[in-house]
Amino acid sequence: MPLQSTETAILTQAGLNLIQQALSIYDRRLTLVIGNRQFQDMFDLPDQLVRPGAAFSETIRYLAERGDYGEVDDIDEFVQSRVDQALDFEPHYMERTRANGRVISVEGHPIPQGGWVTVYTDITPIKRQESLLRARSEELSDQVLNYTEELGQTNRALASANTALEETKRQLTEMESRTRLTAEMMPAHIARIDHDLHYTFSNRRLGKVIPGRPTDLLGLHASEALGTEAYAQISPYFARAFEGESSVFEFTHETSGRRIRVALTPDRDEDQITGVYILSMDVTEEAQSRAALAQTRKRELAAQLTSGVAHDFSNLLTIIMGLQSRLAQMKIGDDAQELVQATNAAVRRGGTLLERIATISGRRDVHMEPVNVPEMLIGLESLAGPTLPQNINLTISASDLDKLVVLDAGAIQDGLLNLIINATHALGETGGDILLTARPIRETWIEFRVTDTGPGFAPEALEHALDPFFTTKGGEGSGLGLSMVYDQTTVAGGRVKVFNSDETGGAVVSIRLPLRIPAQPISPRLVLLIEDSDDIRISVREMLISMGHQVIEASSAEEALGLTGIEGLGLILSDVILEGAQTGPEFLDALSQAGVTVPMLLMTSLPPDDARRKDTPFPVLPKPFTTGELATFLSQEVPS
Known part of the structure; x- marks a missing residue:
């Protein structure tokens, strides 16, 4: 191999090793072209499987035999099915739980010349995801974007070189194509603007970060590409970047409901700043x-x-x-x-x-379950309607919410009822209208909005309405109503906003909660249920059976121990407080120490701060719970 090609390969490998995600590239014959260090570390692969030329089928066989895909009856058939799937060369995205409990996302894209680029991301804990996003911001800004600049400079230099360097130029062009493809796969918008704020480079991810924006940005002015709202937020930082100041900041895009993080890095050519590199990403879930x-x-x-x-x-x-x-x-x-x-x-x-x-x-338990929002609002209307004076008209409507969403229905009903009562007090003896609406926003939020036709919030109330103990009711109010709504909403990862209606002048309270679609229920399995109360055990057993599970029962740890060796056992659900010498957490911990790998969960009516509950490493479902809450808990805590 020529010396320059060898150096290029070394530089390429070094650059890919700086990317925090694992990455592999296989050619049309499904043999490895290149993989970064994270690819080997993530899957703990031996050296021979990460060298160029290693067969995709051998890597799959190694992982399957090691148990990475769980129990596989026929290894040969499994390997062949994965090879056939790869040879279809169709883009795909999936998330997979490995045998060690780590959850990874796998995103694959075919290469135009034939073959695959695949990016693997460990998405297990939210804190690690936050750290990864921050690290990726720095790495992408300092490595990938600067590396793209170096490639552009290299290509301009090669244009004036003699014909003896044509082969090297072809190899660098292919490498640039792969780098661009890698940039396209990153969950971020990567771009560069010149001094006139026109885009000179961009991947096609802006529409993923800010919905509705164009994907082909080359030549566009930043105001045209970003839209009025986002440009107004970002443009002051553009000015600072052209003065040599790097910055990382976040803003909320109200139109889409997204929280967006932006990193700006000046592009310096000696002492002159010729442009600005941009890295932006959607950090709504992180926020x-x-x-x-x-x-x-x-x-x-x-x-x-x-x-x-x-x-x-x-x-x-x-x-x-x-x-x-x-x-x-x-x-x-x-x-x-x-x-x-x-x-x-x-x-x-x-x-x-x-x-x-x-x-x-104080801490309160959050009871998340799949909720039919229109039905929940009908129940709220029947609860609130009889308490309203005759001169007040309550209207409730929900739009585009036909599918179930995961919410704490009890907390939401309490909060909305509180807002309706506040609106009733605001309308006073003159009466008026109260409107409660529910709608999704960009598949990111679900918004509940309460509007009245009263006098609206005073300037002081707009500033302090969500503060504890602030009240406009004099001696009749405690000042904790709206602050409790704010507390319940923010604990669930949501937002509360108060303002006055432009149309009626009345008060408006908007509650936005994360829009979460229910996870797929876990597959039916044999469940060991441990509960010392006969009535509760019967109730939970019927819930599990209604989900398609088979149930065996015990009332104590001693009785349950003889049932843990039953073939096919797929889940253990135990109360925290049991008859006998051992508590539920002590029994499950002993099973874990003995090498039992069956998923183990707890349920309890103890308060969150009780030491017997809060110090356990096992997931806990608070009592009482509905069938929906139990199903949601299992789908979140038990690998499929």
Whole structure:
């Protein structure tokens, strides 16, 4: 091999090794052309399977024999089926759970000359996904985009070279084509603009980041490519980039409901900045997870700050009520008796306030299950309708929500009922209309919006409506209603927005929650159910049977131990508190230490902060639960 070709191959390998995802390229004969270091590390492959020329079929056989695909009855037949599928040369995307429990996504695209480029991504924990996204931002910005610039400069130099370098030029052109294909497969928009803000390079991913935007950007001005809303958010950072300042920032694209992260890096030619490299990606799910985590931390901090004060204040209220009771038994006159009654009323309001503080600051279980939103709203209407005055008209409508979505229906109904009551108070004696709507937004959010025809939010209310203890009702309000709605929504990864309607001037409260489609139910299997309450065991057994599972039962860890060796056992579901010496977590931990690999889950009615529950490594389903909540829990926690 010529020296320059050898050097090019080394540079290519080094560049691919800097990519955080695993990558492999096979030719039309399904023999390996190149793979990066992550490809070998992710699948723990021996050296002979990652060398150029290694057969795709041998790699599949190695993984199958090692158990990476689970139990395979006929290895030869399985390998041949995977080879036949690969030879079809059709683009594909799938997610697969490996034998070690790691979940990877596999995205394959055919090469025009024949063969495959495949990218593998470990998507197991959300925190690792966040770290990967941040690392990928830096790597793509510093490596892939700079590498594209180097290729362009190399091609311009080769254009003036003599014919003796034509073979090298052809090889570099092929390498550039592969690099571009790799850029197309990345889950991000990668581009460059010149000093006039026109695109000189771009992959075709902008429409994936900002829905509705064009994919062919070469020659377009940034304002035309990005659209008015996104351009207004990004253009100030363009100006800083052309002054030599790199930046990484996020903004919310209200039209699509997406949260977008953008990295800008100046393109320097000696002392002159000739352009700006752009890396942008959709981080909506990451932002939702961050919001939920931040809210959980704030709630835990609030619980720590208020628990001691609430305890002492509750004792103080108890003393005051006792003294007032003794005072009421004395002959103190009617005027004094009225003061006693007023004092007792104030104390009772203080007790109610303590309960609400405990609710907003303490942890609560989230009960996620597939929900038919129109049916849920019909139930809400029947609940709220009879409580409304005759001069108030409540209208509820849902659009484009025919499919089930995964939500905490109880929390949503509580929050919406709270908003309807607030709207009723805002309308007052004059009455008016309340409109509750539900709709999906860009397959990313589901929005619930409550609008009334009242006077709307005052400027101060618009600024502080979601703050705890802020109220416009004087002595009649606690100021915890909207803050509780905000708390419940953000814990679920959602957003709350308050504003006034441009049409009616009335108040509008918008709740946006992540739009999640129910996962496919797990395949029927033999379930060992461990529960010491006969009534609960019968109820859960019927739920499992209705899902197609077979069930064997035990009331204690000692009784269950004799059933764990039954052939075909596919799942163990145990209560935390059991009869006998061992608790559910202790029993499952002992099974795990003994090498039992069957999926193991827990259920309990203990509060989230109970040490017997929160310290267990096994997933926990809070009681009580419905069949839908149980099915959702199993589909999330049990590999298919």
